[in-house]
Amino acid sequence: MSYPFQIKTYEEYQRAYKRSVDDPEGFWADVASSFSWRKRWNKVLDWNFKEPHVEWFSGSKLNITENCLDRHLLNLGNKPAIIWEPNDPEEHHRVLTYRNLYDKVCQFSHVLKNNGVKKGDRVCIYMGMIPELAIAVLACARIGAIHSVIFGGFSAQSIADRLQDAKAEYIVTCDGAFRGAKDIPLKNVIDDALIACPFVKRVIVCTRTRTPVSMIKGRDVWWEDEIKKVETLGLNHFEAEEMDAEDELFILYTSGSTGKPKGVVHTCGGYMVFTAYSFVNVFQYTPGDVHFCTADIGWITGHSYILYGPLASGATTLMFEGVPTWPDAGRLWQIVDKYKVNVLYTAPTAIRSLMGFGLEPFEGTDLSSLKVLGTVGEPINEEAWHWYDEHVGKKRCPIVDTWWQTETGGILISNMAGVTPAKPAHATLPLPGVQPILVDENGVEVTGNPAAGNLCIKAPWPSIIRTTYGDHERCRQTYFSTYENLYFTGDGALRDADGNYRITGRVDDVLNVSGHRIGTAEVENAINMHAGVVESAVVGYPHDIKGQGIYAYVICQDMHTDESHMRLDILQTVSRIIGPIAKPDKIQFVSGLPKTRSGKIMRRILRKIAEGEKNNLGDTTTLLDPSVVEEIAEGKL
Known part of the structure; x- marks a missing residue:
C-alpha cells in the first residue's frame, strides 16, 4: 500500500503547508481522494467559529470501517492488523490479520444488532486493553452506533455521569481487567454505576479474568454466548451502514474547567482523513512496519493512533494490555524486541518513570528494529528527551514530540520523523492544514519571532471538535468564546526564532x-x-x-x-x-x-x-x- 499524500522531504512539507493555507479545500480534497467513499462530497469545507459551525466533505457518504477493513482485504487480508500483547508475559499473545479482524467485527456487529442497537444509539464501552475492545469499537462504527469508550480507571460515579449525559442505553464491558499486578473488577463497577442509570437496556459482558460477577436476567448477556448465536446462523458478513461525513462517530469525555465532564464529539469523514494523514506523515509510516502506541484506547491517543489512524492506513498496530513497569521495568523493551517494533509512541510520564530504573532493564534486549520514537500527552522535558534519544533510540531514531488534544482528534503540531527538523522539548512546526497563532490576554496576535502567548488556531482542520454532546453552547463557551474567530487551546506556548513551537502548559484551570x-x-x-x-x-x-x-x-x-x-x-x-x-x-x-x-x-x-x-x-x-x-x-x- 502506498500513500499519495506522504511527505518525504522538507521542501515537500513547505509546499504542502503553503498550499494547505492558500487552498485548503483543494488540498484536503486531494488527500481525501485516497480513501473509499460511497458518494463524493458536494462541498469540501463550510465553517465559522462564531457559532461554532464546521462541516468537512459535506454531502459525502462512507463508512469508516470500510476504510479500516474492507478495502484492505484483497491485498492485505493475511497481514497482521492487530498484534495483542497480554498483561502477563507468560500468556500467549494474539495476532489478528485484517481478514480475522474483519470477520470478528462483522460478527459483533450482528451481536449488537441482535441486542437492539441501531444507528445513532450510544454504546458505552468499558473494557480492558484486549482485542475485543477494538472489535467492539469498530462494530459500533460499522452499524452507525456512536461509541463512548470510558477508561478502565474511572469510578462508578464517573461512569454514571457519562452514561446519563450520553443517554447510553447499551454497555459493552468485561468481567474484569488485568493491569500490572492488579485485577480490576469492571463488571462490578458497571453494576454500581447502573444503580443510577435504570434506562440501560443491555450489558454485554466479555470474559477475561473469570472474576465472579452478577448477571441480571433480561439485562446482562455474555459476549461469548451472543457470538455463538451468530456463528450458529452462519452470519459472517455485515453490510456497513452508510454514514454521512458529518454523522457522529464517537463521544469521548474530557475534563474541563467546570466540574462536569464534557462529551467531545468527532464525526466520521474528517476524523478519518486527518488521523490517517497525520499518522502516515508524522511517524513516516512504511507498509509492513509495526507501530506500538502504549496508550489506552480509553483516551483519544488510543482512538486515533492505535485504531483508526493505523487501520485506515493498512498498518500493523500493537495493543498492550499491561503497564511499562510490570512485571519489571524492562517490559517495553522486551515487547520491542519480541515483535521487532519499528515505531514506539509513549508518554513523557512513562519515560521519566523508566529513567528512574537506570539502564539494567535494557540488558538482553535488542532495540535495533526501532526507526521512530514519539511522545504524547504533555510537553517532554529536555532531560527525558535526551535519555529517550540516547538509550532507547541509540541516537539514530528521530523523536516526534506531538502536541494535540482530545478536541483536535489528531496531531496538530509535531516534527515529521526525519523530514522536518526536531528540537528537544519542542513540538516544532504545525502539520499542513493547521494554522497556529499566539495571542496576548486581549486576543491581539503576538507577531515576530521569538514570541510567547496563548496558543490558538485560526482555521479548522478536518478532525476539529464539532460539538460537546447535548450542549453546543458549552462547546462555544469553552473553545470559541475566549478570543473572537479563534479556537482557543487552553495552552500557552513559546515560538523560537525559527518558528518552532514549545508548549508551556495549561493556562486555564x-x-x-x-x-x-x-x-x-x-x-x-x-x-x-x-x-x-x-x-x-x-x-x-x-x-x-x-x-x-x-x-x-x-x-x-x-x-x-x-x-x-x-x-x-x-x-x-x-x-x-x-x-x-x-x-x-x-x-x-x-x-x-x-x-x-x-x-x-x-x-x-x-x-x-x-x-x-x-x-x-x-x-x-x-x-x-x-x-x-x-x-x-x-x-x-
Missing part, C-alpha cells in the same frame, strides 16, 4: 497529570463531597514523574481532626467519585483560602506556594484576609 487532563473544579467537587470538608482549592505543581501533580488546600469543619486519617478519607472519596487518577498528591489543611472581597479564590497565589515560590506571591493587599496567605505559605508540604 485544567491540570495535565501523566498526560491526562483533569479539571481542578472536578477534583474540588469530589473533595467537597466529603462530610468533614467545608471548602477546598486545587492547583497543579511540578512533579518529577507525572509532569504535574495535584496539590489540594482543604478547610475542615473540625480544625482539630486527625490529619493523616482525614487525608486517607479524602483520597478514598476522590477515588470513589472520579477514580484513582484524580487523587491529590498533597493535601494541606488550612483555616482559610486567599479570596478577593467578591469571594473569588486566588488560585494564582496557591499555585505559587505549591511551586515553592513563597517570596514572590505578588500583590495580596486586595485580599479579604491577607494573613491567610502567610499561614498557608508557612504550612506548605
Whole structure:
C-alpha cells in the first residue's frame, strides 16, 4: 500500500503547508481522494467559529470501517492488523490479520444488532486493553452506533455521569481487567454505576479474568454466548451502514474547567482523513512496519493512533494490555524486541518513570528494529528527551514530540520523523492544514519571532471538535468564546526564532497529570463531597514523574481532626467519585483560602506556594484576609 499524500522531504512539507493555507479545500480534497467513499462530497469545507459551525466533505457518504477493513482485504487480508500483547508475559499473545479482524467485527456487529442497537444509539464501552475492545469499537462504527469508550480507571460515579449525559442505553464491558499486578473488577463497577442509570437496556459482558460477577436476567448477556448465536446462523458478513461525513462517530469525555465532564464529539469523514494523514506523515509510516502506541484506547491517543489512524492506513498496530513497569521495568523493551517494533509512541510520564530504573532493564534486549520514537500527552522535558534519544533510540531514531488534544482528534503540531527538523522539548512546526497563532490576554496576535502567548488556531482542520454532546453552547463557551474567530487551546506556548513551537502548559484551570487532563473544579467537587470538608482549592505543581501533580488546600469543619486519617478519607472519596487518577498528591489543611472581597479564590497565589515560590506571591493587599496567605505559605508540604 502506498500513500499519495506522504511527505518525504522538507521542501515537500513547505509546499504542502503553503498550499494547505492558500487552498485548503483543494488540498484536503486531494488527500481525501485516497480513501473509499460511497458518494463524493458536494462541498469540501463550510465553517465559522462564531457559532461554532464546521462541516468537512459535506454531502459525502462512507463508512469508516470500510476504510479500516474492507478495502484492505484483497491485498492485505493475511497481514497482521492487530498484534495483542497480554498483561502477563507468560500468556500467549494474539495476532489478528485484517481478514480475522474483519470477520470478528462483522460478527459483533450482528451481536449488537441482535441486542437492539441501531444507528445513532450510544454504546458505552468499558473494557480492558484486549482485542475485543477494538472489535467492539469498530462494530459500533460499522452499524452507525456512536461509541463512548470510558477508561478502565474511572469510578462508578464517573461512569454514571457519562452514561446519563450520553443517554447510553447499551454497555459493552468485561468481567474484569488485568493491569500490572492488579485485577480490576469492571463488571462490578458497571453494576454500581447502573444503580443510577435504570434506562440501560443491555450489558454485554466479555470474559477475561473469570472474576465472579452478577448477571441480571433480561439485562446482562455474555459476549461469548451472543457470538455463538451468530456463528450458529452462519452470519459472517455485515453490510456497513452508510454514514454521512458529518454523522457522529464517537463521544469521548474530557475534563474541563467546570466540574462536569464534557462529551467531545468527532464525526466520521474528517476524523478519518486527518488521523490517517497525520499518522502516515508524522511517524513516516512504511507498509509492513509495526507501530506500538502504549496508550489506552480509553483516551483519544488510543482512538486515533492505535485504531483508526493505523487501520485506515493498512498498518500493523500493537495493543498492550499491561503497564511499562510490570512485571519489571524492562517490559517495553522486551515487547520491542519480541515483535521487532519499528515505531514506539509513549508518554513523557512513562519515560521519566523508566529513567528512574537506570539502564539494567535494557540488558538482553535488542532495540535495533526501532526507526521512530514519539511522545504524547504533555510537553517532554529536555532531560527525558535526551535519555529517550540516547538509550532507547541509540541516537539514530528521530523523536516526534506531538502536541494535540482530545478536541483536535489528531496531531496538530509535531516534527515529521526525519523530514522536518526536531528540537528537544519542542513540538516544532504545525502539520499542513493547521494554522497556529499566539495571542496576548486581549486576543491581539503576538507577531515576530521569538514570541510567547496563548496558543490558538485560526482555521479548522478536518478532525476539529464539532460539538460537546447535548450542549453546543458549552462547546462555544469553552473553545470559541475566549478570543473572537479563534479556537482557543487552553495552552500557552513559546515560538523560537525559527518558528518552532514549545508548549508551556495549561493556562486555564485544567491540570495535565501523566498526560491526562483533569479539571481542578472536578477534583474540588469530589473533595467537597466529603462530610468533614467545608471548602477546598486545587492547583497543579511540578512533579518529577507525572509532569504535574495535584496539590489540594482543604478547610475542615473540625480544625482539630486527625490529619493523616482525614487525608486517607479524602483520597478514598476522590477515588470513589472520579477514580484513582484524580487523587491529590498533597493535601494541606488550612483555616482559610486567599479570596478577593467578591469571594473569588486566588488560585494564582496557591499555585505559587505549591511551586515553592513563597517570596514572590505578588500583590495580596486586595485580599479579604491577607494573613491567610502567610499561614498557608508557612504550612506548605
